[in-house]
Amino acid sequence: MSEILLLTFLLVLMVVTGITALFARDLLASIIMFSAFSFFAVLSYLSLRAPDVAFTEAVVGVVSTTFFIVALKRTDRGSSR
Amino acid sequence: MNKRFGTIVLDTSFRFIIPFIMVYSVYVLIHGEDSPGGGFQAGALFGIVFVLSRLVQGEDCALKISGTKAIMLAGVGTAIYGFVGVLTLIFGGNFLQYGALPLNMHEPERHAMGILGIEIGVTLCVMATIIAIFDALTRREEM
Numbered sequence: 001m002s003e004i005l006l007l008t009f010l011l012v013l014m015v016v017t018g019i020t021a022l023f024a025r026d027l028l029a030s031i032i033m034f035s036a037f038s039f040f041a042v043l044s045y046l047s048l049r050a051p052d053v054a055f056t057e058a059v060v061g062v063v064s065t066t067f068f069i070v071a072l073k074r075t076d077r078g079s080s081r
Numbered sequence: 082m083n084k085r086f087g088t089i090v091l092d093t094s095f096r097f098i099i100p101f102i103m104v105y106s107v108y109v110l111i112h113g114e115d116s117p118g119g120g121f122q123a124g125a126l127f128g129i130v131f132v133l134s135r136l137v138q139g140e141d142c143a144l145k146i147s148g149t150k151a152i153m154l155a156g157v158g159t160a161i162y163g164f165v166g167v168l169t170l171i172f173g174g175n176f177l178q179y180g181a182l183p184l185n186m187h188e189p190e191r192h193a194m195g196i197l198g199i200e201i202g203v204t205l206c207v208m209a210t211i212i213a214i215f216d217a218l219t220r221r222e223e224m
Contacts, residue, residue: 067214
């Protein structure tokens with residue numbers, strides 16, 4: 001029962017961070033929210049007892065966040081306005 | 082990324098943390114069969130080492146692999162993967178049939194050695210690809 005509650009909590013957090021990442025005006029904030037989404041995905045994979053997938057997701061989350069921030073630095077503007 | 086970033090605190094903590102990431106990456110690679118992890122994760126950790134070095138120390142960083150060298154290294158990794166597969170073909174098995182490897186071991190251990198061989202190739206390829214993408218993103222355009 002407590003596992004289902006934990007998983008529900010993590011999934012709600014994933015939905016909230018995902019929607020925030022989609023609708024944030026600032027692109028850096030959007031990237032950080034995507035990183036948080038990836039982290040909650042890692043925690044939910046761990047609660048589903050899939051440590052292999054969780055490890056992959058953690059590593060890919062770090063690498064993709066780095067790439068997004070580097071690509072953002074190359075563009076002149078930091079927001080989507 | 083091209084300039085030096087950060088103070089002596091960041092630089093020193095970078096120097097402390099890099100050996101641990103490298104040792105952990107090799108651990109993940111070697112224990113890939115019986116624990117979480119494998120070639121992809123180990124390669125991504127190794128790639129993070131080089132990306133972090135470039136991020137913290139700028140263009141004249143300690144651990145540096147240029148973009149063209151990284152692409153060549155990715156080719157070498159893929160070649161190791163294919164070489165293990167063709168090696169099993171030469172010794173009379175199917176492609177990537179590890180039981181045919183001529184090692185003086187039991188069958189499961191030969192499987193483990195074959196999988197370790199291809200995972201070393203996967204590690205090199207993933208590491209080099211991450212470095213190549215990062216290098217392409219941070220490259221200065223010559224006008």
